Amino acid sequence: MPMTPEEWIAAGTAQPVGTFAWPAEAAAQFAPDNGVYVSQVPLTYSGVKWLWRRTLGHKVDKLAMVRIGSARYFVPHLLRGRHVDVVSVDDRIEIWHEDDLVAQHRLVPPGGTSVLDEHYDRPARKPARAVRPRNKAEQAFLALGEEAEAFLRAAAAAGTSRLPAHIAAIAALRDAHGPDAVAAALRRAVEFRRFTADDVRAILAAGPAAPTPRPPGAALGTALPKVPTRNLDTYRTDSLREVA
Numbered sequence: 001m002p003m004t005p006e007e008w009i010a011a012g013t014a015q016p017v018g019t020f021a022w023p024a025e026a027a028a029q030f031a032p033d034n035g036v037y038v039s040q041v042p043l044t045y046s047g048v049k050w051l052w053r054r055t056l057g058h059k060v061d062k063l064a065m066v067r068i069g070s071a072r073y074f075v076p077h078l079l080r081g082r083h084v085d086v087v088s089v090d091d092r093i094e095i096w097h098e099d100d101l102v103a104q105h106r107l108v109p110p111g112g113t114s115v116l117d118e119h120y121d122r123p124a125r126k127p128a129r130a131v132r133p134r135n136k137a138e139q140a141f142l143a144l145g146e147e148a149e150a151f152l153r154a155a156a157a158a159g160t161s162r163l164p165a166h167i168a169a170i171a172a173l174r175d176a177h178g179p180d181a182v183a184a185a186l187r188r189a190v191e192f193r194r195f196t197a198d199d200v201r202a203i204l205a206a207g208p209a210a211p212t213p214r215p216p217g218a219a220l221g222t223a224l225p226k227v228p229t230r231n232l233d234t235y236r237t238d239s240l241r242e243v244a
Contacts, residue, residue, distance in 0.1 A: 062080055064080050068093060091107050148183070186200065
């Protein structure tokens with residue numbers, strides 16, 4: 001049985017510790033091309049990991065995974081069909097490709113799978129349930145655009161009571177104020193967490209007079225004029241009595 005890197009390092013990090021029974025493919029890989037035999041490699045920490053990685057080559061399958069110990073580990077999708085090297089370090093798996101560390105995973109039990117979202121070729125999307133109108137009032141409300149859908153989702157998440165009645169009343173405001181004004185009012189209602197028809201009516205009634213909060217900006221670099229100053233001792237009570 002070949003020794004693990006930890007056993008090699010424990011035996012001596014700076015001095016060669018002898019010839020060990022490495023697999024035949026490892027000896028064939030290093031010996032004929034450059035004349036460097038496994039026993040001639042200095043067994044430093046980097047030398048141990050160098051040899052150890054190249055004896056455990058794995059091919060990445062079409063799902064961008066490598067199978068290690070009956071478990072599957074995800075690697076970057078660009079490495080499909082390539083060969084990678086695997087190192088077991090403590091309780092994690094390191095996957096290398098051409099001397100670059102491309103993935104790290106915690107060990108999983110046999111039959112398990114470890115997946116990292118950043119290795120996909122596109123960002124993972126959160127599942128979203130489509131909004132499906134069930135009557136004409138809801139259809140007229142959702143016709144206001146994305147603001148109406150955002151209002152409906154936020155109001156439902158907040159547990160607004162009598163929401164269908166509020167939606168019908170808000171949809172009726174379209175004829176009096178126009179779709180653009182109602183959509184802007186819905187956007188403001190979502191921002192300030194107001195989900196009733198009366199709230200939307202109040203926003204429409206305020207119109208442009210409604211304040212629009214903004215985050216604080218940078219400090220003004222205005223040069224202030226110099227004014228005369230007095231010492232705090234001037235305000236002492238005993239001094240005031242002397243003046244009086």
